[in-house]
Amino acid sequence: MTEYAAAYQGAPGAFSEDAARAFVGATAALLPCWKFEDVFLAVESGRAAYGVLPIENTLAGSVQTSYDLLAERSLTIVGETVHRISHALLAPRGSQVAMLRQVLSHPVALAQCEGFFRRHAQLEPVPVYDTAGAVERVVREGRPEQGAIASRRAADVYGADVLAEAIEDHPENYTRFLLITTPARAAEAAAPPRAAAAGHKTSLVFLMANRPGALVECLGHFASRGVDLAKIESRPLRGRPFEYVFYLDLIGDAGEARVAEALAALAGSTAMLRILGSYPRDAGTSAARVRPGT
Amino acid sequence: MTEYAAAYQGAPGAFSEDAARAFVGATAALLPCWKFEDVFLAVESGRAAYGVLPIENTLAGSVQTSYDLLAERSLTIVGETVHRISHALLAPRGSQVAMLRQVLSHPVALAQCEGFFRRHAQLEPVPVYDTAGAVERVVREGRPEQGAIASRRAADVYGADVLAEAIEDHPENYTRFLLITTPARAAEAAAPPRAAAAGHKTSLVFLMANRPGALVECLGHFASRGVDLAKIESRPLRGRPFEYVFYLDLIGDAGEARVAEALAALAGSTAMLRILGSYPRDAGTSAARVRPGT
Numbered sequence: 001m002t003e004y005a006a007a008y009q010g011a012p013g014a015f016s017e018d019a020a021r022a023f024v025g026a027t028a029a030l031l032p033c034w035k036f037e038d039v040f041l042a043v044e045s046g047r048a049a050y051g052v053l054p055i056e057n058t059l060a061g062s063v064q065t066s067y068d069l070l071a072e073r074s075l076t077i078v079g080e081t082v083h084r085i086s087h088a089l090l091a092p093r094g095s096q097v098a099m100l101r102q103v104l105s106h107p108v109a110l111a112q113c114e115g116f117f118r119r120h121a122q123l124e125p126v127p128v129y130d131t132a133g134a135v136e137r138v139v140r141e142g143r144p145e146q147g148a149i150a151s152r153r154a155a156d157v158y159g160a161d162v163l164a165e166a167i168e169d170h171p172e173n174y175t176r177f178l179l180i181t182t183p184a185r186a187a188e189a190a191a192p193p194r195a196a197a198a199g200h201k202t203s204l205v206f207l208m209a210n211r212p213g214a215l216v217e218c219l220g221h222f223a224s225r226g227v228d229l230a231k232i233e234s235r236p237l238r239g240r241p242f243e244y245v246f247y248l249d250l251i252g253d254a255g256e257a258r259v260a261e262a263l264a265a266l267a268g269s270t271a272m273l274r275i276l277g278s279y280p281r282d283a284g285t286s287a288a289r290v291r292p293g294t
Numbered sequence: 295m296t297e298y299a300a301a302y303q304g305a306p307g308a309f310s311e312d313a314a315r316a317f318v319g320a321t322a323a324l325l326p327c328w329k330f331e332d333v334f335l336a337v338e339s340g341r342a343a344y345g346v347l348p349i350e351n352t353l354a355g356s357v358q359t360s361y362d363l364l365a366e367r368s369l370t371i372v373g374e375t376v377h378r379i380s381h382a383l384l385a386p387r388g389s390q391v392a393m394l395r396q397v398l399s400h401p402v403a404l405a406q407c408e409g410f411f412r413r414h415a416q417l418e419p420v421p422v423y424d425t426a427g428a429v430e431r432v433v434r435e436g437r438p439e440q441g442a443i444a445s446r447r448a449a450d451v452y453g454a455d456v457l458a459e460a461i462e463d464h465p466e467n468y469t470r471f472l473l474i475t476t477p478a479r480a481a482e483a484a485a486p487p488r489a490a491a492a493g494h495k496t497s498l499v500f501l502m503a504n505r506p507g508a509l510v511e512c513l514g515h516f517a518s519r520g521v522d523l524a525k526i527e528s529r530p531l532r533g534r535p536f537e538y539v540f541y542l543d544l545i546g547d548a549g550e551a552r553v554a555e556a557l558a559a560l561a562g563s564t565a566m567l568r569i570l571g572s573y574p575r576d577a578g579t580s581a582a583r584v585r586p587g588t
Contacts, residue, residue, distance in 0.1 A: 056530070057530070058530050058535040058536065059530060059532060060358070060530075061358050061529050061530050062358075064354070064355050064356075065405075107401065107421070111359075127401070127421050127422065127423065128421065129421065170532060170533065172532070172533050172534070172535050174535050174536075176536075212517070212520060212521075212522040212523075213516075213517035213520075213522075215513060215523060215526065216510060216513045216514050216516070216517035217517075219509060219510045219513065220510050220514075222507075222510070223506070223507035223510035223511075226506060226507075227506075228506040228507075229506075229509060230536070231528070231536075231538070232509065232526070232528055233528060234525070234526055234527060235355050236350070236351070236352050236353060236354075236355050238352075238353060238464060238466070239464065239466050240466070241352040241466050241468050241578075241579075242352065242468075242470075242524070242525075242579050244525070284535075285535075285536050
């Protein structure tokens with residue numbers, strides 16, 4: 001019944017496909033999806049066992065649609081992985097940089113290569129829905145004046161030429177991906193044998209009472225128990241302009257005593273609270289590990 | 295020397311142009327800019343007296359590029375205004391919905407009209423850089439199968455037909471815009487005669503020490519003095535993966551005693567703190583006013 005090990009957004013060759021392979025293995029069957037919502041649908045319907053979702057990029061920031069879907073739907077986070085993002089300029093076989101006029105890619109990828117476009121003023125950036133899909137299109141259409149920005153690997157997937165590598169402005173370019181599944185499968189697969197050398201992380205979403213000091217009260221439940229926060233994110237509440245829901249990532253497992261106590265206290269300070277999942281932490285998200293110099 | 299009253303991102307007919315008119319008047323000379331960064335450049339160079347910047351939308355959330363530029367550059371926020379966003383389907387004269395195959399617009403506008411695309415399955419959404427620019431293009435190219443999603447007013451600006459109005463999924467769709475200028479001009483124009491019925495708001499950005507409980511300590515300086523927070527936003531720190539800068543909007547003027555005290559205390563808890571501006575608050579950003587039912 002479950003046809004695919006994992007569903008991801010984008011075309012084959014997408015960065016999300018790399019992340020999916022890191023989660024479920026190099027030979028597992030993967031389902032490419034057009035939209036993030038389709039990833040949720042594939043997992044909810046049982047068509048795929050797991051879904052893979054980009055949640056934040058160290059240059060572009062949070063992936064807002066992913067946050068919204070985590071709150072609106074009922075899937076559980078069971079893993080995270082951090083991938084280095086490096087962009088290559090690809091084009092139909094035989095094309096050269098000097099022949100190109102248009103370069104297609106996802107708007108975030110285009111924005112991360114601004115310096116490259118400044119150095120090649122004849123190139124017009126053209127936004128499309130995904131990076132690998134842009135490569136598929138320029139190879140299919142075969143116009144020597146149209147290139148695409150995507151992973152180096154997408155060149156092999158679609159038979160494109162690599163005209164330039166590592167064209168991003170900033171090398172510290174990482175995307176954090178989440179592995180999501182149904183609560184039933186998460187319970188079945190609980191206590192996985194895989195060791196979590198970096199400990200665990202717990203993600204949650206809450207809606208607080210709209211009164212002065214409410215956010216400090218909510219966060220204070222963690223601080224007073226020595227529970228560290230890895231990330232806080234606010235998103236607008238639909239239908240209630242200028243009110244927000246908050247997403248927190250904390251260091252620790254929801255089953256640990258001090259984390260469980262903090263969550264129980266938080267439930268008393270909020271109008272809505274949902275634990276999105278506890279999962280082994282990817283050491284790559286530890287700021288200390290990758291911070292240069294200090 | 296100052297040729298324009300205000301610079302804004304987008305083409306004439308853009309929602310940002312409406313906001314600019316609300317700030318500087320219906321007849322003032324406005325400078326349309328291709329990118330947000332160009333708005334900053336126009337104000338910094340003295341070409342425009344003020345810049346207008348969308349900062350958050352009640353459905354799509356924060357405008358991440360605007361936040362980054364506020365921290366990276368040195369302009370000051372001197373005003374805010376909230377505008378209702380309503381999307382219309384526009385097309386070259388004589389076209390009809392049944393003839394359309396492609397609809398061009400900004401990705402956020404396309405996402406806000408998902409229901410419309412579901413009801414008209416023959417329409418392919420095509421992402422482009424701005425809403426009004428999409429109308430300009432479909433009118434210039436004059437292909438009856440290509441439409442655009444933008445404000446109703448853009449139809450008048452470019453001579454397009456209005457095929458449908460209010461096609462957005464959700465009516466509670468507002469964008470908050472900021473008015474920015476140079477610190478010198480802000481000082482000159484200080485204490486404006488215009489009354490601020492809703493009081494003032496202050497925006498700031500800070501980088502906190504990377505240790506457990508640091509965010510609670512920072513926010514506690516406001517809570518303990520009864521200073522209310524209107525918004526908190528985190529953005530990645532370039533070159534330091536998985537570290538963040540925080541943006542706060544608080545209710546009050548930086549010159550008020552309890553706000554000034556809180557800011558002085560915050561300076562002691564942070565590695566970097568910059569006040570982005572104190573400005574009259576638009577009553578439309580008060581959640582209570584527009585909240586339905588409660």
